[in-house]
Amino acid sequence: MKNKMRRRIFMISMIRLDERLIHGQVAVVWSRYLGVDRIVVANDEILNNETQIMALKMSVPAGIKAFFVSVDKAIALLNNPKSNDLKILVVIDNPKDALKIAEKVQNIPLINLGNYGRMNNPEGKEKRQLNKTIFVSEQDEQVLRQLIDTGVKVNIQPVPTDQDISLNEVL
Secondary structure, X not given: OHHHHHHHHOXXXXXXXXXXXXXXXXXXXXXXXXXXXXXXXXXXXXXXXXXXXXXXXXXXXXXOEEEEEOHHHHHHHHHOHHHHHOOEEEEEOOHHHHHHHHHHXXXXXXXXEEEEOOOOOOOOXXXXXXXXXXXXXXXXXXXXXXXXXXXXXXXXXXXXXXXXXXXXHXX
């Protein structure tokens, strides 16, 4: 039983919040650094965009399988014991999805904020810059504070060689 519990801790290698989803930093740098065999893109909107899915799949390195699923399906997948033997990098594009997953999935070792807030701002909300790659609205800040309150480690680190900054330090 102890062995199973230990393995469960490592099934999710990291959750990455990056509004670009899969790109060089995620596909090449983080996937190799973490040694993952699966990338799960958890995003409700992308499911309706086959062109975007095809483009993102082209970024995935050989030997790694990519899955594009809804946030709810990702939660089910991550909670499924069959996933215990996999090393999974979960990619999401917004703080709300990160919070939803953190509240419903156990043993998340890290939620990593990579790039957020520069691209998606249809309402033109004023945003505060937390570092060179993270820009947040007041609503984003509230959600990120709730994310910290889940007890999961949340950091800002665009690539593994960058400084690991605790989100709590910059909010």
